[in-house]
Amino acid sequence: MRRAGPSIQFCLLAVLFLACRGMAAAVGIPSPPAADIYLADYVQLVNTGDRQQILDIGNDLDKRFGAQLVVVSVNTLDGADIENYSNTLFRSWGIGDAAKNNGVLLLIAKDDRKFRIEVGYGLEGAITDGYAGEVLDAMKPMFKAGDYSAGILAAYQKLANKIYAEYGESPPESLTMTNGTDKEWTLEDCLYLAIFIALVLVIMAIYYFVLSPALELFICIVCFIVNVLFYIISFGHFGSLNSKDSYSNFGRRHHGSGSRGSRSRGAGGFGGGSSGGGGSSGGW
Amino acid sequence: MKKGTIAAVAVSAVLLLGAIAAYNSVMSARIAIDAQYGQIENQVQRRADLIPNLISTVKGYMQHEEKVLNEVTSARARIVGAHSAEEIAAANGQLTGALGRLIAVAENYPSLKADAHFTELMREISGSENRIAVARRDYNEAIRNYNTAIGTFPGNIVARVMGYRSMAQFVAEESARHVPEVTF
Numbered sequence: 001m002r003r004a005g006p007s008i009q010f011c012l013l014a015v016l017f018l019a020c021r022g023m024a025a026a027v028g029i030p031s032p033p034a035a036d037i038y039l040a041d042y043v044q045l046v047n048t049g050d051r052q053q054i055l056d057i058g059n060d061l062d063k064r065f066g067a068q069l070v071v072v073s074v075n076t077l078d079g080a081d082i083e084n085y086s087n088t089l090f091r092s093w094g095i096g097d098a099a100k101n102n103g104v105l106l107l108i109a110k111d112d113r114k115f116r117i118e119v120g121y122g123l124e125g126a127i128t129d130g131y132a133g134e135v136l137d138a139m140k141p142m143f144k145a146g147d148y149s150a151g152i153l154a155a156y157q158k159l160a161n162k163i164y165a166e167y168g169e170s171p172p173e174s175l176t177m178t179n180g181t182d183k184e185w186t187l188e189d190c191l192y193l194a195i196f197i198a199l200v201l202v203i204m205a206i207y208y209f210v211l212s213p214a215l216e217l218f219i220c221i222v223c224f225i226v227n228v229l230f231y232i233i234s235f236g237h238f239g240s241l242n243s244k245d246s247y248s249n250f251g252r253r254h255h256g257s258g259s260r261g262s263r264s265r266g267a268g269g270f271g272g273g274s275s276g277g278g279g280s281s282g283g284w
Numbered sequence: 285m286k287k288g289t290i291a292a293v294a295v296s297a298v299l300l301l302g303a304i305a306a307y308n309s310v311m312s313a314r315i316a317i318d319a320q321y322g323q324i325e326n327q328v329q330r331r332a333d334l335i336p337n338l339i340s341t342v343k344g345y346m347q348h349e350e351k352v353l354n355e356v357t358s359a360r361a362r363i364v365g366a367h368s369a370e371e372i373a374a375a376n377g378q379l380t381g382a383l384g385r386l387i388a389v390a391e392n393y394p395s396l397k398a399d400a401h402f403t404e405l406m407r408e409i410s411g412s413e414n415r416i417a418v419a420r421r422d423y424n425e426a427i428r429n430y431n432t433a434i435g436t437f438p439g440n441i442v443a444r445v446m447g448y449r450s451m452a453q454f455v456a457e458e459s460a461r462h463v464p465e466v467t468f
Contacts, residue, residue, distance in 0.1 A: 129410070129411030130403075276418055277411075277415040277419070278414075280407050280411060
């Protein structure tokens with residue numbers, strides 16, 4: 001009996017150890033980093049200079065608002081859905097403050113050529129699904145060219161800008177941020193504006209040079225009606241400005257009651273926040 | 285006081301506390317289920333709210349595809365008018381199917397796919413679909429917790445007293461996952 005004692009203990013420990021590994025390995029999620037939690041670059045995509053910038057911004061966001069903007073790069077998802085994978089990772093690490101749920105995860109699976117931005121409940125208004133998709137689209141050409149580091153840094157700065165804006169503060173001067181405001185007026189919008197102005201000028205020219213007074217009056221009325229119509233129509237195309245606001249309100253309105261992680265603190269350094277599956281996926 | 289009385293009081297106090305704890309954990313598991321279900325409804329509603337905008341964006345490009353557009357609109361109306369959980373789930377499945385058909389047809393309109401509104405709306409809608417999937421997973425997890433609570437001791441005693449039964453997990457309709465081929 002006595003000789004069997006230590007070996008039983010050893011077996012129990014071995015089983016426990018394997019069980020713990022098994023749970024984490026279930027979906028293949030890496031364990032959270034102990035230090036520099038904002039950039040878990042397991043595939044070495046980011047170079048040292050960009051790395052420092054990212055960590056500085058990440059630190060500042062966390063210190064000021066508890067918001068944790070985390071980049072994770074892995075080799076492969078092992079066949080899992082990227083949505084499933086990123087949601088599980090987000091929740092198991094507990095990204096973002098537990099009460100405010102203001103975490104954001106940028107997950108990159110290098111060999112699978114897929115990426116995803118997952119947004120916590122609290123930031124769904126600031127970083128809408130549409131905006132997340134835009135950020136991913138901007139990353140696509142850089143990733144296609146193999147310029148991963150610049151792509152990740154640019155995306156990080158854009159997302160950070162949105163978070164600063166959400167809390168009504170501007171990023172500190174010391175952190176170099178690219179100009180975060182994306183162009184909201186597309187080429188298409190400018191074209192419609194130009195056509196609108198040209199038509200107005202043409203009509204004014206006809207009015208001045210061609211017509212008798214009675215006809216002038218008639219033309220005036222017609223022009224007025226046409227101008228109003230064009231105003232209304234062009235609003236639909238300049239609507240990209242309006243719809244962005246209404247979509248950010250969407251996030252706020254539907255914030256609702258979220259499910260919290262069962263622990264109030266996340267794994268080592270993370271705040272214990274949760275995500276409801278908001279965000280956008282893409283690939284390159 | 286006699287030693288026996290003290291012992292009896294102590295034991296009953298412990299039993300009472302145990303009963304209270306068991307009751308509380310079963311009740312909180314039940315409430316958690318309702319909360320998670322509310323989140324599912326929330327997300328289903330959010331997706332339904334995106335549909336009118338989508339229809340108006342798409343209409344301009346797809347003037348001859350009335351059948352598909354009407355399907356989506358009527359599926360959405362069913363969601364808005366649904367009251368019970370089964371109705372909502374069925375209507376949501378119908379909307380998913382109708383949206384799938386709409387997307388398949390939209391493949392034939394490259395100008396539509398290039399439209400910035402359309403892209404943004406499709407992102408919001410697929411974000412909503414992901415949220416619905418996550419909400420369902422959370423709901424099933426809440427149900428699992430509840431079933432565990434009333435399946436194990438001492439929760440099963442509370443369940444027997446209160447007449448609680450274990451609940452079935454939510455299963456998405458298979459039809460919702462299948463996107464039919466578009467035949468012309």
